[in-house]
Amino acid sequence: MLSVQQQVPLLKYNTLALPSTAEYFCKVSSESELQEALAWARQKQLPITLLGGGSNVVLASDLAGLVIYIAISGIELISEPNQAEKLIRVGAGEDWHQLVLYTLQQGWYGLENLSLIPGLAGAAPIQNIGAYGVELSDRFHSLETIELSSGQSITMTLEDCEFGYRDSFFKGAGRDQYVITTVNLKLSAKVNLCLEYPALQQYLKAKTLAEVTPQQVSDAVCAIRRSKLPDPTEIPNAGSFFKNPVISSEQVETLKQKYPGLVSYEQADGRKKLAAGWLVEQAGWKGITSSGVGVHDHQALVLVNYHGTGKDLLSLAGDIQASVLDKFGVSLEIEPRVYCK
Ligand code: FAD
Ligand code: EPU
Numbered sequence: 357m358l359s360v361q362q363q364v365p366l367l368k369y370n371t372l373a374l375p376s377t378a379e380y381f382c383k384v385s386s387e388s389e390l391q392e393a394l395a396w397a398r399q400k401q402l403p404i405t406l407l408g409g410g411s412n413v414v415l416a417s418d419l420a421g422l423v424i425y426i427a428i429s430g431i432e433l434i435s436e437p438n439q440a441e442k443l444i445r446v447g448a449g450e451d452w453h454q455l456v457l458y459t460l461q462q463g464w465y466g467l468e469n470l471s472l473i474p475g476l477a478g479a480a481p482i483q484n485i486g487a488y489g490v491e492l493s494d495r496f497h498s499l500e501t502i503e504l505s506s507g508q509s510i511t512m513t514l515e516d517c518e519f520g521y522r523d524s525f526f527k528g529a530g531r532d533q534y535v536i537t538t539v540n541l542k543l544s545a546k547v548n549l550c551l552e553y554p555a556l557q558q559y560l561k562a563k564t565l566a567e568v569t570p571q572q573v574s575d576a577v578c579a580i581r582r583s584k585l586p587d588p589t590e591i592p593n594a595g596s597f598f599k600n601p602v603i604s605s606e607q608v609e610t611l612k613q614k615y616p617g618l619v620s621y622e623q624a625d626g627r628k629k630l631a632a633g634w635l636v637e638q639a640g641w642k643g644i645t646s647s648g649v650g651v652h653d654h655q656a657l658v659l660v661n662y663h664g665t666g667k668d669l670l671s672l673a674g675d676i677q678a679s680v681l682d683k684f685g686v687s688l689e690i691e692p693r694v695y696c697k
Contacts, residue, residue: 358382358384358389358392358393358396359382359383360380360381360382360393360396360422361380361381361382362379362380362381363377363378363379364377364378364380364381364423365377366378366381366407366410366415366419366423369407369410369425370410370411370413370415370594371409371410371411371474371588371592371593371594372413372414372415372588372592372593372594372661372666372669373588373592373661374414374415374416374592374661374665374666374669375415375665376415376416376417376418376419376666376695377418377419378405378418378419378422378423379402379418379419379420379421379422379423380397380402380421380422380423381422381423381425382422382423382424382425383424383425383427384424384425384426384427384428385427385428385429385449386428387428387502387537390424390426390428390502390535390537391502391507393422393424394424394502394504394507394535395507396422397421397422398507402420402421402422403420403421403422404421404422404423404424404504404532405419405421405422405423405424405695406423406424406426406535407423407424407425407426408425408426408448408449408475408476408478408479409451409452409474409475409476409479410475411474411475411588411594411595412475412479412482412483412594412595412691412692412693413594413692413693413694413695414594414666414669414670414690414692414693414694414695414696415666415695416665416666416667416669416670416694416695416696417666417695417696417697418697419695420697424535426448426449426476426478426535426536426537427449428447428448428449428478428537428538429447429449429450430445430446430447430450431444431445431446431447431450431455431458432444432445432446433462433464434540439545440544440545440546441542441543441544441545442459442462442464442542442543442544442545443497443540443541443542443543444459444464444540444541444543445538445539445540446477446538446539446540446541447477447478447537447538448476448477448478448479448535448536448537448538448539449476449477449478450476450477451475451476451477452470452473452474452475452476452477452480452485453471453472453473453474455467455477456468456470456471456472456574457471457574459543460570460571460574463545464543464544464545465543465544465545465546465547465548465570466490466494466495466541466542466543466544466548467490467495467541467543468549468570468571468573468574468577469487469488469489469490469550469553469556469573469577470485470486470487470488470490470492470495470577471574471577471578471581472577472578472581472582473485473487473595474588474595477539478535478536478537478539479536480492480539481496481499481517481519481524481526481536481539482524482526482527482536482693483522483523483524483527483691484517484519484520484521484522484523484524486521486522487577487581488550488553488555488556488577488580489550489551489552489553489556490550491519491521492519493514493517493519495541495542495543496514496517496519496539496540496541496542497514497540497541497542498511498512498513498514498540499511499512499517499536499538499539499540500512500536500537500538500540501534501535501536501537502534502535502537503533503534504532504533504534504535505533509537510534512525521599521600521602521629522599522691547569547570549568549570549573551568551573555580556573556576556577556580559576559579559580560572560573560576563576583654584654584655585652585654585655585658586652586654586655586658586660591652591660591662592660592661592662593652593658593659593660593661594659594691594692595658595691595692596632596633596657596658596691597657597658597659597673597690597691597692598632598636598657598673598676598677598688598689598690598691599632599688599689599690599691600629600630600631600632601629601630601632601635601686601687601688601689602623602627602628602629602630603627603628603630603686604627604628605626605627605628607685608620608628608630611684611685611686615638615684617634617638618630618634619631619634630686632657632680632688633655633656633657634656635680635683635684635686635688636651636656636657636676636680636688637656638683638684639676639679639680639683639684640679641656641676641679642656645662646668646672647664647668647671647672648661648662648663648664648665648668649661649662649664649668649669649672650662650672651672651676659672659673666694666695666696667696670694670696673690676688
């Protein structure tokens with residue numbers, strides 16, 4: 357039975373712990389409850405905001421209309437048990453990291469590099485989560501959605517989702533038009549490790565293991581992440597605040613003449629991705645605090661909230677963007693979804 361509350365504080369529903377209030381709020385734990393919530397909002401002509409773990413949102417104002425927290429659970433193997441390919445069907449409300457641990461316990465491999473990413477499974481396709489050399493799109497089969505305007509169920513394939521680096525159809529033409537209810541992933545009983553990411557390679561090399569297992573890769577990723585990234589329950593944050601900018605190799609060569617330490621990675625299309633954390637650190641922002649918000653002292657790409665507001669955070673982000681543009685001629689794009697009236 358759907359229960360809608362009024363004027364609900366969202367502080368504990370966003371990992372930046374920003375003060376914001378939902379005009380109306382409900383949790384849905386099944387597709388029928390979701391349909392009920394959509395019909396309720398449609399009848400009242402209210403806008404809808406979808407929320408998962410709140411780990412990639414900047415709530416810089418109150419949210420008008422109905423905020424729907426997606427709590428649809430379930431993890432199911434849908435391929436034949438004796439098949440090497442493990443096709444799994446995951447409810448949008450499953451916790452992502454718990455899902456990764458569960459699949460490893462079952463011997464369904466492929467998600468180990470994506471360990472310890474906060475949030476829920478249903479949000480993973482929105483920005484095509486990625487870490488340590490693997491992106492969701494590498495393990496993706498399809499997903500199931502409900503179209504907000506019509507309530508119709510629509511299944512989308514890998515092609516339909518238009519995944520890119522921290523990008524998808526749901527950030528472009530499909531923005532705010534679909535609720536993802538289920539994500540179908542393609543894992544494997546066969547071990548096929550991705551160990552190319554420099555920090556991961558170095559960490560495992562130092563351990564001098566005879567043979568590396570998927571569980572050890574997951575443990576290594578967790579250890580590296582814990583050493584760099586602040587735990588949102590201790591220091592509120594939303595992970596990387598900016599995307600790593602992708603620019604032409606000519607521009608990189610010009611910058612390298614002036615800044616020999618510039619960190620860049622080759623892309624498949626010949627362009628290069630810069631480490632935004634390096635740019636922000638070199639521009640002098642690492643560890644600073646201003647108006648209750650700041651830049652993390654271990655990872656300059658992570659903005660943190662001590663006791664500020666979303667507007668304070670966006671103001672700091674704007675100052676950082678301006679100074680990086682001024683120093684390097686490179687534009688930084690904000691990664692989390694900003695909600696601001
Ligand atoms: P939310 O923040 O609740 O929502 C994000 C967006 O998705 C919102 O626009 C929301 O409306 C929409 N949305 C949510 N659920 C649904 C749904 N079911 N259907 C349709 N739309 C929906 N990201 C990475 O890619 N790699 C990392 O390594 C990484 N590390 C992080 C580390 C930290 C400490 C933190 C705090 C964040 C990190 N992130 C990382 C970002 C974040 O964890 C991911 O983007 C995650 O997928 C967000 O999930 P969520 O459930 O919290 O989404
Ligand atoms: N660096 C600095 N100074 C800093 C931070 C980083 O010089 O303050 C340098 C590092 O020394 C390294 C390079 O930048 O040479 C890259 O740093 P790191 O490996 O920490 O990764 P990142 O590029 O900062 C990206 C993702 C993370 C993801 C990691 C691991 C983006 C925007 N961020 O961070 O994702 O976990 O790689 O794959 O792509 C997120 O999206 O929220 C997120 C945390």
